Amino acid sequence: MSKLRLAVIGCGDIASFTALVSRLVPQVSLSACCDVNAERAQGFARRHGIKQVFTDYADLLERAAVDAVYLAVPHHLHYPMVLQAAGAQKAVFVEKPITRTLPEGLALVEKIGTARIGVNYQYRYDSACYALARAVQAGALGKIHSMRINIPWRRTQAYFDGAPWHKTIAQAGGGTLITQGSHFLDLALWALGEPPVSAMGYTATPTFAVEVDTLAHGIVETRSGTLINISSSMAAAVEQAVTIEAYGERGTAFYRNLPLPSVKWIGVKVRRESPPERGVHALQRSMAGFADWILHDKPFLTPAVSTLPVLAAVDGIYQSAVTGARIYIDRSLNLQP
Numbered sequence: 001m002s003k004l005r006l007a008v009i010g011c012g013d014i015a016s017f018t019a020l021v022s023r024l025v026p027q028v029s030l031s032a033c034c035d036v037n038a039e040r041a042q043g044f045a046r047r048h049g050i051k052q053v054f055t056d057y058a059d060l061l062e063r064a065a066v067d068a069v070y071l072a073v074p075h076h077l078h079y080p081m082v083l084q085a086a087g088a089q090k091a092v093f094v095e096k097p098i099t100r101t102l103p104e105g106l107a108l109v110e111k112i113g114t115a116r117i118g119v120n121y122q123y124r125y126d127s128a129c130y131a132l133a134r135a136v137q138a139g140a141l142g143k144i145h146s147m148r149i150n151i152p153w154r155r156t157q158a159y160f161d162g163a164p165w166h167k168t169i170a171q172a173g174g175g176t177l178i179t180q181g182s183h184f185l186d187l188a189l190w191a192l193g194e195p196p197v198s199a200m201g202y203t204a205t206p207t208f209a210v211e212v213d214t215l216a217h218g219i220v221e222t223r224s225g226t227l228i229n230i231s232s233s234m235a236a237a238v239e240q241a242v243t244i245e246a247y248g249e250r251g252t253a254f255y256r257n258l259p260l261p262s263v264k265w266i267g268v269k270v271r272r273e274s275p276p277e278r279g280v281h282a283l284q285r286s287m288a289g290f291a292d293w294i295l296h297d298k299p300f301l302t303p304a305v306s307t308l309p310v311l312a313a314v315d316g317i318y319q320s321a322v323t324g325a326r327i328y329i330d331r332s333l334n335l336q337p
């Protein structure tokens with residue numbers, strides 16, 4: 001196999017971006033697409049030169065000539081669709097989060113066994129996030145005692161009205177924390193290389209008449225005692241830069257995603273590492289990484305099992321927000337980011 005024949009399932013918001021950057025990945029061929037909304041599927045196929053178009057996922061799995069599927073569908077569909085695709089012997093690249101809840105994620109990873117399932121936490125492939133994570137992993141900042149993540153993002157009512165599944169816990173699993181915050185919490189856990197062991201949190205729903213959180217604050221403790229403090233919002237008046245600060249015994253790393261991803265080192269000199277794939281955007285590098293994993297067995301940064309720790313941390317913050325208690329995460333799960 002020299003090219004990965006990929007089917008895009010769910011031709012909505014993120015799929016449009018992913019399809020554009022995937023066209024820059026030479027080892028990927030966009031070969032089929034599927035959406036329950038036939039007009040959307042047809043329009044997507046036209047824009048990306050795709051000939052095999054479906055409105056039924058099972059039909060696509062049975063008839064399309066593809067090696068892998070990219071699932072960009074609402075969160076509650078991740079679990080059944082990953083299982084179905086794995087059962088049809090397809091490699092799967094599923095959008096984050098792996099599933100809507102931790103029990104679903106744990107059950108899924110157990111059921112898929114050795115099947116190749118990747119999750120699109122593309123910030124692990126962001127050039128500056130990658131440099132920060134590798135510096136932390138290499139011990140360049142010394143032991144990290146604290147990380148602080150701030151995501152002051154803005155969504156409009158149209159975001160919820162255009163895709164109403166985002167409004168409900170039953171379909172989305174939660175709001176800003178699981179949908180946006182989990183990207184950067186995943187990055188922090190991966191950088192630290194440690195599972196979360198406890199979490200506390202508060203959630204609120206300013207600005208929008210929806211069931212899910214549009215503001216979430218949480219503290220996650222990792223196995224060696226690092227405290228990660230996260231604030232994730234969809235309700236900022238103006239969208240501002242995401243920042244990640246990592247405070248170590250020898251120095252600090254400071255990440256900003258705007259105007260371009262950058263990382264500054266304070267108190268230490270660090271030899272900056274580049275992500276293992278080339279490309280103009282993290283989404284492109286993440287897709288290239290997935291394709292190289294399937295085609296050439298090159299290590300991929302976000303295999304399914306490595307994204308369970310962030311789901312456990314999100315689950316802990318949500319449970320704490322409801323109960324008011326500190327939530328202890330089951331250590332026997334052996335979660336490894």
Ligand SMILES: NC(=O)c1ccc[n+]([C@@H]2O[C@H](COP(=O)([O-])OP(=O)(O)OC[C@H]3O[C@@H](n4cnc5c(N)ncnc54)[C@H](O)[C@@H]3O)[C@@H](O)[C@H]2O)c1
Nearest residue numbers: 010011012013014015034035036037072073074095096163
């Ligand atoms: N990686 C990122 O940066 C990023 C950014 C945004 C969204 N996402 C993730 O992408 C996924 C999709 O989010 P979105 O914002 O694009 O949602 P969306 O609502 O814009 O798109 C989802 C699409 O799935 C289609 N769909 C629903 N049920 C289907 C089915 N049974 N078969 C085929 N198609 C079906 C819908 O018609 C819709 O077109 C979510 O997991 C979300 O968290 C990731």
